[in-house]
Amino acid sequence: MTVTSGRLLQLLSLLQTRRDWPGEELARRLEVSRRTIRRDVERLRELGYPVQATTGPDGGYRLEAGTAMPPLLLDDDEAVAIAVGLRTAAGAFVDGIEETSLRALVKLEQVLPAHLRRRVTALNEATATLAPSAGPTVDPETLTIIAGACRDHECLRFAYRAKDGVESRRVVEPHSLVNTGNRWYFVAWDCDRDAWRTFRLDRLERPTAAGRRFQPRQLPGGDPAAFVARNLSGSAPRHEARVTLRASKAEVALRSPWAASQCEPIDAVSCEYRASDSSIEWLALRLAMIGVDFEVHEPAVLREECGRLAERLAAAGAA
Amino acid sequence: MTVTSGRLLQLLSLLQTRRDWPGEELARRLEVSRRTIRRDVERLRELGYPVQATTGPDGGYRLEAGTAMPPLLLDDDEAVAIAVGLRTAAGAFVDGIEETSLRALVKLEQVLPAHLRRRVTALNEATATLAPSAGPTVDPETLTIIAGACRDHECLRFAYRAKDGVESRRVVEPHSLVNTGNRWYFVAWDCDRDAWRTFRLDRLERPTAAGRRFQPRQLPGGDPAAFVARNLSGSAPRHEARVTLRASKAEVALRSPWAASQCEPIDAVSCEYRASDSSIEWLALRLAMIGVDFEVHEPAVLREECGRLAERLAAAGAA
DNA sequence: CACTTGCGGCCAGGTCCTGGCCGCAATTCG
DNA sequence: CGAATTGCGGCCAGGACCTGGCCGCAAGTG
Numbered sequence: 001m002t003v004t005s006g007r008l009l010q011l012l013s014l015l016q017t018r019r020d021w022p023g024e025e026l027a028r029r030l031e032v033s034r035r036t037i038r039r040d041v042e043r044l045r046e047l048g049y050p051v052q053a054t055t056g057p058d059g060g061y062r063l064e065a066g067t068a069m070p071p072l073l074l075d076d077d078e079a080v081a082i083a084v085g086l087r088t089a090a091g092a093f094v095d096g097i098e099e100t101s102l103r104a105l106v107k108l109e110q111v112l113p114a115h116l117r118r119r120v121t122a123l124n125e126a127t128a129t130l131a132p133s134a135g136p137t138v139d140p141e142t143l144t145i146i147a148g149a150c151r152d153h154e155c156l157r158f159a160y161r162a163k164d165g166v167e168s169r170r171v172v173e174p175h176s177l178v179n180t181g182n183r184w185y186f187v188a189w190d191c192d193r194d195a196w197r198t199f200r201l202d203r204l205e206r207p208t209a210a211g212r213r214f215q216p217r218q219l220p221g222g223d224p225a226a227f228v229a230r231n232l233s234g235s236a237p238r239h240e241a242r243v244t245l246r247a248s249k250a251e252v253a254l255r256s257p258w259a260a261s262q263c264e265p266i267d268a269v270s271c272e273y274r275a276s277d278s279s280i281e282w283l284a285l286r287l288a289m290i291g292v293d294f295e296v297h298e299p300a301v302l303r304e305e306c307g308r309l310a311e312r313l314a315a316a317g318a319a
Numbered sequence: 320m321t322v323t324s325g326r327l328l329q330l331l332s333l334l335q336t337r338r339d340w341p342g343e344e345l346a347r348r349l350e351v352s353r354r355t356i357r358r359d360v361e362r363l364r365e366l367g368y369p370v371q372a373t374t375g376p377d378g379g380y381r382l383e384a385g386t387a388m389p390p391l392l393l394d395d396d397e398a399v400a401i402a403v404g405l406r407t408a409a410g411a412f413v414d415g416i417e418e419t420s421l422r423a424l425v426k427l428e429q430v431l432p433a434h435l436r437r438r439v440t441a442l443n444e445a446t447a448t449l450a451p452s453a454g455p456t457v458d459p460e461t462l463t464i465i466a467g468a469c470r471d472h473e474c475l476r477f478a479y480r481a482k483d484g485v486e487s488r489r490v491v492e493p494h495s496l497v498n499t500g501n502r503w504y505f506v507a508w509d510c511d512r513d514a515w516r517t518f519r520l521d522r523l524e525r526p527t528a529a530g531r532r533f534q535p536r537q538l539p540g541g542d543p544a545a546f547v548a549r550n551l552s553g554s555a556p557r558h559e560a561r562v563t564l565r566a567s568k569a570e571v572a573l574r575s576p577w578a579a580s581q582c583e584p585i586d587a588v589s590c591e592y593r594a595s596d597s598s599i600e601w602l603a604l605r606l607a608m609i610g611v612d613f614e615v616h617e618p619a620v621l622r623e624e625c626g627r628l629a630e631r632l633a634a635a636g637a638a
Numbered sequence: 639c640a641c642t643t644g645c646g647g648c649c650a651g652g653t654c655c656t657g658g659c660c661g662c663a664a665t666t667c668g
Numbered sequence: 669c670g671a672a673t674t675g676c677g678g679c680c681a682g683g684a685c686c687t688g689g690c691c692g693c694a695a696g697t698g
Contacts, residue, residue: 002365004654016426036688047325058643060643064430065433103396104401107397110338110383110384116388152337293634303635304636310635312612314629316613317624341674355656372675372676374666375664375667376673377665378674
């Protein structure tokens with residue numbers, strides 16, 4: 001029954017755009033009797049969506065938070081906003097959320113109408129400017145193409161620039177994407193070399209689905225993250241910073257709320273701040289961003305980096 | 320019809336998690352005959368979802384991008400990822416996307432199951448650390464509560480700290496949220512003072528829905544953005560920076576892709592960078608973040624800020 | 639207390655769903 | 669080229685489901 005199912009979807013959509021809906025209005029919008037609305041609501045409830053109702057004048061229906069996610073019915077703008085948000089989230093280094101963001105993004109982009117896709121890429125370029133990050137960034141386009149190929153077991157072709165700078169064309173059976181810290185790796189079976197390889201995403205260009213499907217192979221060891229870690233052999237060491245800020249924790253919270261959660265109060269005019277990152281430059285900048293005077297206890301390289309940064313800024317300031 | 324509609328939704332969900340589905344497998348998963356699958360697919364098409372099919376061995380169904388958004392069927396992790404992404408997008412200053420992100424977020428949070436909500440807030444706190452922004456930030460919680468109250472025409476109660484520091488309790492009929500640059504304003508009818516007011520979100524605390532609904536009033540002039548602009552009377556002046564970077568545009572693009580789009584090449588070893596922001600501190604940090612030597616032409620305050628920052632870092636580096 | 643709004647039983651007429659069967663078309667593979 | 673796989677959709681029959689209308693009931697609101 002295409003009409004009934006469609007109406008149910010419409011009803012769900014209406015219930016998501018506003019909180020309270022009198023049955024009368026729903027009936028008018030969906031062009032059915034109020035009796036049918038009651039029945040539709042009953043159906044939604046049967047499907048597990050918690051629709052609450054209140055009686056009396058000003059009563060109506062309301063979709064509440066339940067135990068499972070109902071299908072999200074988004075309008076164009078909202079879809080675009082979500083896509084943009086996910087792109088930045090997937091591209092950023094936000095411990096533990098990237099892979100999932102990516103999966104959601106792939107799902108969304110699969111069905112994203114073309115005109116919306118154009119808006120997303122346009123907006124994404126515009127916003128990239130304002131979301132600085134340390135180190136080489138990865139194009140969200142690349143990410144979604146590869147993630148999609150992994151999901152759909154589709155062969156992939158791309159250009160790769162090895163560590164020594166040598167360029168080559170690859171054809172692979174994609175297996176998975178792995179995110180460590182702020183870098184993306186791509187685990188795949190290299191068809192030409194007949195072997196498993198890991199590729200760094202920022203060295204990879206113009207990925208395109210080759211169209212051919214394949215039977216997934218078993219990755220030795222099973223866990224792609226472990227596989228990448230093994231092949232990485234200890235690059236990207238993390239730096240653990242311990243710093244005293246010359247301000248109370250409350251002051252820090254006021255100026256830079258994002259830093260407060262890693263602050264331990266010492267006394268009324270200072271607190272200890274801890275942070276870790278694989279990039280010393282970024283670590284130094286984060287400290288500078290807090291906006292209060294500070295003193296670096298460790299590591300020494302961070303102190304040096306602060307000095308370098310100071311020189312650069314001093315030079316700029318003196319000009 | 321609950322079973323047919325439910326199956327249609329399940330089918331849609333399956334089609335979103337992977338690209339190709341042989342009819343045989345769909346039939347097995349949904350526990351109906353292949354004939355019924357064919358009919359369900361037909362129904363989806365009738366509802367406007369572009370389901371493509373390919374014949375032959377290795378054939379199957381595939382949900383493609385159409386002209387309208389189908390309902391998104393998300394699993395728990397994906398919902399969390401989207402919520403987190405939207406929260407940062409709404410809190411950040413990403414010209415033009417915040418209001419919409421916020422609307423999508425309100426829609427999502429309305430139906431977000433409690434256990435997922437907990438995960439979102441937890442993650443959000445954790446990630447906030449890595450998404451620094453200049454100036455006072457706004458709690459996404461606050462943002463969604465207010466946006467929801469605006470949408471649902473529900474009275475709102477909150478504490479407000481005026482410019483002169485005086486604290487007061489307010490009860491208002493919320494009208495709209497306005498985002499300018501990197502700041503949020505809230506336009507509402509103040510019930511106690513019987514007048515329209517704009518509030519700065521970062522001065523507002525503990526907003527709670529009062530429960531009472533109201534008939535929306537007409538905002539004089541109609542446009543909330545214009546209303547805010549009128550009442551703002553030229554605060555938050557923007558600083559326009561003009562800087563020479565001591566590196567080629569290509570080098571900048573390599574180190575900090577986000578900055579490249581605002582670079583104009585001068586010669587092989589330098590390029591001009593332009594940026595504007597209401598916060599001098601943030602402007603200086605953005606320059607530092609590019610990671611190359613530079614020289615500030617204007618404004619003078621930016622030069623001074625660089626000097627201040629340099630001193631702070633020098634002190635930290637020397638320690 | 640009157641009024642509004644949701645709830646759900648009951649009814650009758652008509653529509654739609656499902657599984658099975660079939661011939662057809664497109665594609666892949668040997 | 670021919671066999672096999674997969675999707676398409678007509679047809680059928682039995683049964684289940686939908687809809688609108690009507691009603692008495694319960695629960696808020698003023």
